Amino acid sequence: MNNPFSFAVRDSEAIRQALLARQELALVDVREEAPFATAHPLFAVNIPLSRLEIEVGARIPRLTTPITLYDNSEGLALAAAHRLVALGYTDVALLKDGLAGWKAAGEELFSDVNSPSKAFGEWVEHQRHTPSLTAQEVQTLLASQSDVVVLDVRRFDEYHTMSIPGSISVPGAELVLRVRDLVPSPATRVIVNCAGRTRSIIGTQSLVNAGINNPVFALRNGTIGWTLAGQPLERGQVRRYGETGDAAARLAGESARAVADRAGVQRIGLPLLRQWQSDPDRTLYLFDVRSQEEYQAGHLPGARPVAGGQLVQETDQYASVRGASIVLIDDKKVRADMTASWLSQMNWRVWVLDDVTAGDFGERGPWQPPLPVLPPQQRVDATRLAVWLRESDTLVLDVSASANYVSGHIPGAYWLLGSDLRPLGATHALPLAARYVVTCGTGQLAPYRVNEIERLTGKPVYVLNGGNAAWKAENLPLEQGENRLLSPRIDRYRRPYEGTEVPEAVMQAYLDWEYGLVAQLTKDGTHGFWVL
Numbered sequence: 183m184n185n186p187f188s189f190a191v192r193d194s195e196a197i198r199q200a201l202l203a204r205q206e207l208a209l210v211d212v213r214e215e216a217p218f219a220t221a222h223p224l225f226a227v228n229i230p231l232s233r234l235e236i237e238v239g240a241r242i243p244r245l246t247t248p249i250t251l252y253d254n255s256e257g258l259a260l261a262a263a264h265r266l267v268a269l270g271y272t273d274v275a276l277l278k279d280g281l282a283g284w285k286a287a288g289e290e291l292f293s294d295v296n297s298p299s300k301a302f303g304e305w306v307e308h309q310r311h312t313p314s315l316t317a318q319e320v321q322t323l324l325a326s327q328s329d330v331v332v333l334d335v336r337r338f339d340e341y342h343t344m345s346i347p348g349s350i351s352v353p354g355a356e357l358v359l360r361v362r363d364l365v366p367s368p369a370t371r372v373i374v375n376c377a378g379r380t381r382s383i384i385g386t387q388s389l390v391n392a393g394i395n396n397p398v399f400a401l402r403n404g405t406i407g408w409t410l411a412g413q414p415l416e417r418g419q420v421r422r423y424g425e426t427g428d429a430a431a432r433l434a435g436e437s438a439r440a441v442a443d444r445a446g447v448q449r450i451g452l453p454l455l456r457q458w459q460s461d462p463d464r465t466l467y468l469f470d471v472r473s474q475e476e477y478q479a480g481h482l483p484g485a486r487p488v489a490g491g492q493l494v495q496e497t498d499q500y501a502s503v504r505g506a507s508i509v510l511i512d513d514k515k516v517r518a519d520m521t522a523s524w525l526s527q528m529n530w531r532v533w534v535l536d537d538v539t540a541g542d543f544g545e546r547g548p549w550q551p552p553l554p555v556l557p558p559q560q561r562v563d564a565t566r567l568a569v570w571l572r573e574s575d576t577l578v579l580d581v582s583a584s585a586n587y588v589s590g591h592i593p594g595a596y597w598l599l600g601s602d603l604r605p606l607g608a609t610h611a612l613p614l615a616a617r618y619v620v621t622c623g624t625g626q627l628a629p630y631r632v633n634e635i636e637r638l639t640g641k642p643v644y645v646l647n648g649g650n651a652a653w654k655a656e657n658l659p660l661e662q663g664e665n666r667l668l669s670p671r672i673d674r675y676r677r678p679y680e681g682t683e684v685p686e687a688v689m690q691a692y693l694d695w696e697y698g699l700v701a702q703l704t705k706d707g708t709h710g711f712w713v714l
Contacts, residue, residue: 189263190275192250194223194287197277200248201225201708204529206465206505208242208249209277212262214599217254219675221291223284224298224706227502231258232581232600232673234265235630239552240486241502244465245270252277252284258601269554290706294695295675296496301699302528302711303380308700309713312387314400317411320373324348330371331364332401333357335385335491338422340680344415346375346401346408351422354491355471355517357385358392358438360423362430368395375401375408377679379696381495388520391444391714392437406679406689434516442519442534444714445526449536450509458507459484465506469493471517480543482535485511487549490521497528508532513540529710556629562644564653567592567619577615581631582622582650584671590660592621592653598668600631603638612668618643625649 200207209226211218218228229237242249249271251259259276266274277283285291294300306312315323323330324347332349334341341351352360357374365372372394374385382400389398401407405415426434450458458466470477471490481487488500490510501508508530512518518534525532562570570576571594578595580587587597596613603612612618618635622628625648636643646652654660664671678684678692703709 191278192275193278194284194289197250198708201504204505206247206503208247208503210249210251211253212251212258213253213256214672215295216672216675219293219295221281221293223289224292224301224708225504227498228295229502230601230673231262233627234262235269235554236551236627238266238269239554246272246462247465247503248273250275250277252280254281290702292702296498298528298709299495299497300380300696301703301709303383304696304699305703305711306387306713307383310387312383312390312400313398314386314402315373316402317408317413320401321413323371328371329366329369330373332373332375333361333364334375335381336376337492340377342418342420344405344417345419346405347414347416349375349421353489354381354385354494355489355521356423358388358520359426359431359434359514359516361389361394362433363427364423365396370396372396372398373401374398376404378404378406378692381491384494384524391441391523403693404679406693410686410689431514435514438516438519441523445523447519447522447526448533450533451536452538452542455509455535465503467501467506467508468511469500469508470511471521472512478547480540481545482511482538482542483545490517493521494524497525501530509535511535511538513538527712527714559629559632560642560644561647562619563647564656564658567646568658570617575616577613577618579612579618579620579635580622580650581620581627584673586623588662588664590662591650593659593661595621596666596668599673600627602669603631603634612639615641617641619646621646622649624651
């Protein structure tokens with residue numbers, strides 16, 4: 183690896199030993215999500231160079247965390263190392279020979295995204311033989327009007343896009359809390375489904391672990407299996423769980439607490455939590471696992487909202503330092519206890535905040551990520567920019583997600599990855615202009631590209647205040663399509679379980695990959711997973 187600035191180098195064996203010792207570490211793949219999804223170490227986390235400044239503060243909150251960066255010979259890791267040092271991180275290293283070095287050392291490579299969580303789901307089913315039914319068996323039950331209820335544990339937006347006919351949205355961590363109010367009798371069959379396999383397995387096993395009396399089954403292979411079986415899906419449904427009755431809440435609380443205790447989940451009070459938050463040698467994640475609505479109505483200062491089911495499904499996306507401490511918050515305790523029970527089995531150190539009351543939830547509104555402080559920058563509002571585009575040599579550079587750009591962008595704007603800025607005159611370089619305006623979805627990411635664009639062009643660079651959202655709010659014209667792309671659209675990996683137009687061969691290949699994860703875990707040997 184070209185390393186002229188003398189960053190430390192760590193090899194795969196050092197990473198492996200740290201994982202086995204449960205030491206804190208962040209192994210960071212700084213490529214875009216699509217190439218990351220093709221191959222990466224099990225516990226690598228994806229923080230693309232193009233989004234580094236706005237993501238790293240929340241995902242790696244401690245500046246002294248041992249961070250190891252890698253790419254696949256694109257030169258991104260070295261650039262990321264410089265940026266992290268500039269942000270104040272003090273223990274930044276490069277992975278010896280990058281991804282190729284990991285592979286050459288005989289280490290296992292995983293594909294797709296959220297691989298640790300998906301592999302864990304397969305491990306759970308392999309160890310506990312989680313009960314499941316095929317799509318044909320579930321369809322037969324529904325068609326015969328049997329005593330059956332289908333509970334969809336995905337995010338509500340996923341459920342709203344496509345769902346099993348008659349199913350009810352109950353996102354994962356809500357399941358144990360809400361199920362007793364959703365089943366007509368103890369004899370009612372409960373079918374748990376997600377898009378593929380992981381959340382169905384975890385949801386079903388959650389009900390089994392919590393001692394629910396009803397017969398419980400996962401819909402084998404989720405909506406993918408349902409689609410491959412030729413069964414119809416509903417669109418645009420809004421059926422959701424309702425309020426939980428007192429008796430159901432009490433039983434849910436008792437059973438969830440028992441599961442958490444069996445999983446070795448510990449309790450922590452506010453005084454000790456405050457001490458841990460000020461500990462310079464401990465990475466601490468504080469997650470509020472209630473619904474977004476509950477969070478915005480009032481939450482503990484410093485807590486990040488992550489619905490419990492998604493935290494188990496996408497743990498690497500939120501807790502990006504392996505070996506860190508996790509504290510969960512939930513005034514009803516059930517969602518925190520169940521989520522914590524799974525995180526503990528995934529070999530995390532996890533606590534549930536005890537004795538928290540409504541009076542502790544003094545902060546309101548949405549979560550704001552910690553962002554680096556920027557120097558003063560030249561800014562322009564949407565209406566003024568519209569005038570500039572008509573009357574002067576002004577060019578707009580859009581660094582938002584490519585999907586958002588394609589669906590609607592400022593007319594004449596060029597799209598590029600923030601990691602793909604190149605000098606004037608180079609292939610795929612910035613077009614010439616007298617003035618540049620950089621924008622993104624809400625104006626959060628764009629300011630971090632200003633200095634580099636100024637350096638490359640020598641021209642004045644402005645930030646669009648409020649980003650594309652502000653342009654749209656002024657009802658200014660939009661353009662659609664994949665025109666004026668300066669970078670390849672590799673910023674997002676298309677999940678085989680998203681949307682309604684995924685080829686059947688792709689869906690089947692995804693299921694085959696999931697079935698193979700247990701064997702990969704065995705070969706990798708660093709996971710530390712265990713199952714109740």
